[in-house]
Amino acid sequence: MAPSFEDGNSLFNFVVRDGNGVKGMVDLGLSKVPEQYIQPPHERIVKLNAISADELPPIDLSKLDGPDHDQVADAIVNAAEVLGFFQVVNHGMPVELLESLKNAAHDFFGLAPEKKAAYRKGVSPSPYVKYGTSFVPEKEKALEWKDYISMVYSSDVDALTYWPNECKEVALEYLKFSTDMVKKILKVLIAKLGVTLEDSKIDTLIGLRMVNMNFYPTCPDPELTVGVGRHSDMGTLTVLLQDGIGGLYVKVEEDMDAGKKGEWIEISPVPGALVINIGDTLQILSNGRYKSAEHRVRTTSTKSRVSVPIFTIPKQTERIGPLPEVVKNDGVARYREVVFEDYMNNFFGNAHEGKKSLEYAQIISSTST
Ligand SMILES: O=C(O)CCC(=O)C(=O)O
Ligand SMILES: [Fe+2]
Numbered sequence: 001m002a003p004s005f006e007d008g009n010s011l012f013n014f015v016v017r018d019g020n021g022v023k024g025m026v027d028l029g030l031s032k033v034p035e036q037y038i039q040p041p042h043e044r045i046v047k048l049n050a051i052s053a054d055e056l057p058p059i060d061l062s063k064l065d066g067p068d069h070d071q072v073a074d075a076i077v078n079a080a081e082v083l084g085f086f087q088v089v090n091h092g093m094p095v096e097l098l099e100s101l102k103n104a105a106h107d108f109f110g111l112a113p114e115k116k117a118a119y120r121k122g123v124s125p126s127p128y129v130k131y132g133t134s135f136v137p138e139k140e141k142a143l144e145w146k147d148y149i150s151m152v153y154s155s156d157v158d159a160l161t162y163w164p165n166e167c168k169e170v171a172l173e174y175l176k177f178s179t180d181m182v183k184k185i186l187k188v189l190i191a192k193l194g195v196t197l198e199d200s201k202i203d204t205l206i207g208l209r210m211v212n213m214n215f216y217p218t219c220p221d222p223e224l225t226v227g228v229g230r231h232s233d234m235g236t237l238t239v240l241l242q243d244g245i246g247g248l249y250v251k252v253e254e255d256m257d258a259g260k261k262g263e264w265i266e267i268s269p270v271p272g273a274l275v276i277n278i279g280d281t282l283q284i285l286s287n288g289r290y291k292s293a294e295h296r297v298r299t300t301s302t303k304s305r306v307s308v309p310i311f312t313i314p315k316q317t318e319r320i321g322p323l324p325e326v327v328k329n330d331g332v333a334r335y336r337e338v339v340f341e342d343y344m345n346n347f348f349g350n351a352h353e354g355k356k357s358l359e360y361a362q363i364i365s366s367t368s369t
Helices: 008-017 021-027 061-065 069-082 095-109 113-117 156-162 168-191 199-205 280-285 324-330 340-348 356-360
Strands: 085-089 129-133 147-152 208-216 228-231 237-242 248-251 264-266 274-278 295-297 305-313
Touching (some): 008 021, 008 129, 021 113, 021 129, 021 147, 061 069, 061 168, 069 168, 095 168, 095 208, 095 305, 156 168, 168 208, 168 237, 168 274, 168 305, 280 356, 340 356
Antiparallel strands (some): 085 274, 147 208, 228 295, 237 274, 237 305, 248 264, 248 295
16 A cells, blocks of 8 residues: 655655655655655755856777877866866777666666665665665755665675676676776876875775666656755765766866856766766865865656766775875875775765765864964
8 A cells, every 4th residue: 555655754664764765656656746855945956057068078088098198187187176077988888888787777776666675774685785765864854866776896706696686797897897997097197196106005095896876766846856965975986877867967166267166067968978076085185186076966857867876985994184295295284184984984974965074084274264
């Protein structure tokens, strides 16, 4: 029997605790957005600022291996400094794999609710696989219109044993291709800081890798909700595959001298491209030179959207702080050193709130009051 959702608790239990997700709720035939999902006006994504594609051309990653290496490296660095987001093409990932990933995401979320709920936190057969909804539902004033499955990589055997059958093979292949690409991009970014890091150090910065699949069901009124609220990613680099629906927005920081200061611009889907964004860890390592971009996702009323991010993050035991050479150059450390596990616990312990997560490591200068 379909629950009536007469009180807030019954909806929360149905969607969050019982693991039916937003999709389960939408499948009941919703005509209006439940109160628990209505965002306060300042969080709603009302105005769509379309930015033309030629202002943000995708970067041809294959050219890193040729005579245009320096130009491409500069384009990557510039994007990391200004927006913290860019798209790449000719990244080495077969287009068929990208298509299979999107299909696999639809296959997984198309499963019966009880099959997905088997991966909820606490009942999942593996601590590395977690199905859920919103971000931290217990702490949020308004829930996010999103369900997800998160798969942490520990070994090939674990992945093929515990990750859901609907997506495990393609997700693992995606992770492998991405790891090489991420290392390549990271080396370019680190080199431009005037720092040389051993390969083993680069490896520790992406020591934990996680493939997520996000599912954003259709929403009866996208202007009232968010798919994902304003946030930055906590890790080093994120690789994101989005489908053709669109709705991913990034904020141009207020201190940029670009004309679009403080505005939200869309990272429009480009067929065959992958989106790369800088996470908090890289902002900290670079002492603020590279921008961990604030971003958010709009919902749509026409078709459900999927996206497949890979988060590359440091091992939990790793100590993260601005690289000493960069601090020396800058004459000031803008962040303190943190144990990554502590940073991560703070990140997952709070609802999304823009770039607030970075404050955990920020050194507030006494002269800047
Ligand atoms: O769905 C998207 O395009 C972005 C998702 C996202 O920002 C995240 O999962 O951290
Ligand atoms: Fe994100």
